[in-house]
Amino acid sequence: MTLRIEIEREADGRWLAEVPDLAGVMTYGTTRDEAVTRVQALALRVLAERLEHGEAKADLQITFQAA
Numbered sequence: 746m747t748l749r750i751e752i753e754r755e756a757d758g759r760w761l762a763e764v765p766d767l768a769g770v771m772t773y774g775t776t777r778d779e780a781v782t783r784v785q786a787l788a789l790r791v792l793a794e795r796l797e798h799g800e801a802k803a804d805l806q807i808t809f810q811a812a
Contacts, residue, residue: 747808748788750781764788785809 751763760777762784764770770788774780788809795801 746805747810750784750809750811752777752780752811767791781811 748764748766751765753761754777755761755773758775760774760780762772762774762777762780764784764787767788770784770791772780772783772787774783789807792801792805792807796805
């Protein structure tokens with residue numbers, strides 16, 4: 746599974762990173778790298794929850810791709 750990360754800069758200077766394929770997985774950071782790191786961590790938490798509840802395959806392989 747490759748998760749695409751969309752990144753944009755807000756008018757106030759903060760960076761917004763989002764994984765569109767995972768509802769609600771969106772974070773802000775003061776730098777681009779911080780926003781990307783935070784959204785990757787959040788995406789992994791969401792996927793871990795899905796695994797624990799049997800909502801995702803146990804042999805899940807994840808790759809992130811920043812857009």
